[in-house]
Amino acid sequence: MRNRRQSELNEQVPSSNPLVTLFEKLNQHKITSKQLFEQICQLDIELVLTAHPTEVSRRTLIQKYDKINDCLSKLDQHKLTPREHQLIMQDLKQLICSAWETDEIRHNRPTPTDEAKWGFTTIEQTLWNAIPKFIRELEVLVFKNCDLHLPLNICPIRFASWMGGDRDGNPNVTHHITQEVLWLSRWQAASLYLKDLEDLRWELSLQACSEEFSSALGYDHPEPYREYLRHIRDRLKATQNWLSLKLQGLACNDQLNLVIQNKNELLAPLLLCHRSLMACNLAEIANGKLRDFIYRINCFGIELLKLDIRQESGRHRQAISALTEYLGLGNFESWTEQARQNFLIKELQNKRPLLPKYFKSSSNSLIEHPDVKEVFATMQMLAAQPSESLGAYIISMTEHPSDVLAVLLLQKEAGILQPLRVVPLFETLKDLEGAANTMDALFQIDWYKQHIQAKHEVMIGYSDSAKDAGFMSANWSQYRAQEQLTEVAKNHGIQLTLFHGRGGSISRGGAPTQQALFSQPPGSISGAIRVTEQGEMIRFKFGLEGIALQNLEIYTAATLEATLLPPPIPKQEWRELMHQMTDISVKAYRKMVRENVDFVKYLSTVTPELELQMLPLGSRPAKRKANGGIESLRAIPWVFAWTQIRLMLPAWLGTDEALYQMLKEGKKSSIDEMLLQWPYFQTLIDMMEMVLSKADCQIALYYESHLTDDESLKKTGR
Numbered sequence: 001m002r003n004r005r006q007s008e009l010n011e012q013v014p015s016s017n018p019l020v021t022l023f024e025k026l027n028q029h030k031i032t033s034k035q036l037f038e039q040i041c042q043l044d045i046e047l048v049l050t051a052h053p054t055e056v057s058r059r060t061l062i063q064k065y066d067k068i069n070d071c072l073s074k075l076d077q078h079k080l081t082p083r084e085h086q087l088i089m090q091d092l093k094q095l096i097c098s099a100w101e102t103d104e105i106r107h108n109r110p111t112p113t114d115e116a117k118w119g120f121t122t123i124e125q126t127l128w129n130a131i132p133k134f135i136r137e138l139e140v141l142v143f144k145n146c147d148l149h150l151p152l153n154i155c156p157i158r159f160a161s162w163m164g165g166d167r168d169g170n171p172n173v174t175h176h177i178t179q180e181v182l183w184l185s186r187w188q189a190a191s192l193y194l195k196d197l198e199d200l201r202w203e204l205s206l207q208a209c210s211e212e213f214s215s216a217l218g219y220d221h222p223e224p225y226r227e228y229l230r231h232i233r234d235r236l237k238a239t240q241n242w243l244s245l246k247l248q249g250l251a252c253n254d255q256l257n258l259v260i261q262n263k264n265e266l267l268a269p270l271l272l273c274h275r276s277l278m279a280c281n282l283a284e285i286a287n288g289k290l291r292d293f294i295y296r297i298n299c300f301g302i303e304l305l306k307l308d309i310r311q312e313s314g315r316h317r318q319a320i321s322a323l324t325e326y327l328g329l330g331n332f333e334s335w336t337e338q339a340r341q342n343f344l345i346k347e348l349q350n351k352r353p354l355l356p357k358y359f360k361s362s363s364n365s366l367i368e369h370p371d372v373k374e375v376f377a378t379m380q381m382l383a384a385q386p387s388e389s390l391g392a393y394i395i396s397m398t399e400h401p402s403d404v405l406a407v408l409l410l411q412k413e414a415g416i417l418q419p420l421r422v423v424p425l426f427e428t429l430k431d432l433e434g435a436a437n438t439m440d441a442l443f444q445i446d447w448y449k450q451h452i453q454a455k456h457e458v459m460i461g462y463s464d465s466a467k468d469a470g471f472m473s474a475n476w477s478q479y480r481a482q483e484q485l486t487e488v489a490k491n492h493g494i495q496l497t498l499f500h501g502r503g504g505s506i507s508r509g510g511a512p513t514q515q516a517l518f519s520q521p522p523g524s525i526s527g528a529i530r531v532t533e534q535g536e537m538i539r540f541k542f543g544l545e546g547i548a549l550q551n552l553e554i555y556t557a558a559t560l561e562a563t564l565l566p567p568p569i570p571k572q573e574w575r576e577l578m579h580q581m582t583d584i585s586v587k588a589y590r591k592m593v594r595e596n597v598d599f600v601k602y603l604s605t606v607t608p609e610l611e612l613q614m615l616p617l618g619s620r621p622a623k624r625k626a627n628g629g630i631e632s633l634r635a636i637p638w639v640f641a642w643t644q645i646r647l648m649l650p651a652w653l654g655t656d657e658a659l660y661q662m663l664k665e666g667k668k669s670s671i672d673e674m675l676l677q678w679p680y681f682q683t684l685i686d687m688m689e690m691v692l693s694k695a696d697c698q699i700a701l702y703y704e705s706h707l708t709d710d711e712s713l714k715k716t717g718r
Contacts, residue, residue, distance in 0.1 A: 001546035002076060016550065018514065018557035019138065023145045031564050033146040039563060040142060043156035044497070044528040045555050048308060048391075049122070049538055050162040051115035058106050059118065062539060064099040068092065069544060109616030112173050116163040116181040120188045122542055123304055127159070128192060130548040131299050132292035137549075138556070152274065152291070155298040156556055160391040161185075161305040162532070167378070168310045168396045175377040180247065182307055182389055187243040189304035193266065194236045196296070200289050201226045201233070204273070206282065213276035225273055232269050235260055261386045263301045270294050306391035309382065309420065311375070313395050313403040319375040320344075320406050322367040323354055323413075340402035344409050345447055354413055379414030387418040392499075394459055398424035399431060401442045408451070421452075423499060427461025429469040429586070432477045436484035443492040452494070457530065458485055459499035467638060470589030470654035473582040475684055483521040490523075499530035511687050513551065517558035519683035522566035529559055567679045574674050574681070577667060581658035589654030598716045605713060606704050607641035646699040651691040 007013040071092040164181030167173040204225035221227040238258035245252035277286035321332040411419045426435040465474035489496035542548040642649040674681040
């Protein structure tokens, strides 16, 4: 933030805005202003806020840190009198002492609703103001480089959330919780818009208006804009009141006709005000608070954060099996994949419901199983929501095309008029390797291809694949899966959006944003991308307005660069070398993690893995299955445990052996060439170097020597 301020004060200091540097680079590469402008207008970047692995710091401490930052900012930026300086220093000392004596660990586990509220706070405190500032700065740069103004409907970056919608392995997220979060999200949006509208009405005390505006108002008024926006104010208040009553479980149908159900109901009056002001030569007013309001509606809609739903594929198969068994058709899960697809496509095309509205079932029927009833209840709850409030329906552990079709059928049965787009998530090594074949099979189904209207989204998982095969093998498998998926989509004429389920740590896909996006396969980012922002990374990237602004610019610059100046296609010899290294890496990794009988015992004895499972850090259980092994561990105990003893094992185990073998075989010159010419490999090695610089074998040895006398465990550590 200091660098940014210095560059704005002094033209000799290079700008910290990556878009400035990028526009110069694009000009050098002969990208025309028309190409640049069109691509900016088509940008579709969605950042998805998730609660996991988790935000460890308590909200109380975060607020104290923010106030400390405010003190430092005042000391850094303003000319202060000695008295003012003394008062700020006094506040700073008090805040530091208060933070020092505050318990760092929360004692009560947050609920999914608590996590969602934390996400709303991030929007309110920083992103609400950062978004219009970011678009204004982008507008200035675009006009300078393209001599064109951005359209009013511009929305290069949007936000979604999993908080309250991610039920994969989290029994605490039910349809009741999801409904509550959806109502809370809309209530928060209405509250923020209401404040903005009051400010706007105060500003628009003007008399001059266009004929179009006067006609829309329908009568003369000395303050036409204030009068015209009164109705929107009343509707926002009614929406807020209606949602408040719904959250209290009270009936409130008398206000339903005033409740705002889509963003156009907000946008249309504001756009009319803007046209009127521009027609009256009042551009300064039109492009002030009013334009910021319009930008916010474009970005946040009526829902503040679009809510994604995530559930594991087995739950959907179980639900469809309950239907087929009730109808006397047999058990869906026992059928062949082709039989499943045939049944699902037939029913998706059938206009009648699969299950009658009223039906009888015995208590021991699968259709009465609590998990099945919860799947049906979730679908019915989604059917009652405004479609704009919902994002994607993500299927974790996707294995077959029928997993995607099953969710579409469940949505149809629930009466969801505008079905959520269904996004398969490929996360294990096996699933990543089969991802392209799965999508190719789906795209070959005529009904499905017509249904998706030439657009599709696929999610790539980072955590489970790394835990399954090690960092290097998983990383290369993710890269190849993206290449293959991009090629399959291209062959079928499908516009593909890749959704990256990245975490903050290196073993979970973490990397500097610009570097991470530019190292993706060429063509895999075509102006559109979705990325998760998880746990503590949300605060690190968006906790302060200035930092949030910087990260919005970084995401925009990285997506533009990867689209207009894609990285080079890797040479065949590089690919062969990567295959060799990953084969060695996965064998070395699995030999330790799966085949070493003492590994699990070492993890639970020498690291604080068990203690981390007990901490009330997030709403999700520490394991997907209570009796599961390493494969069922969540990111918190797995990554945090190795980080605590400074061994950083998930980020390097297996990769060390692969690089050692290649150097031993005289492949150093090839590795050097990859490092210089291939952005993907540069990023992989850069991240490895960063993690290894944090690793400290002496600290790990200290933990080991104090926590076990078992020689077999010490041998595992060595």
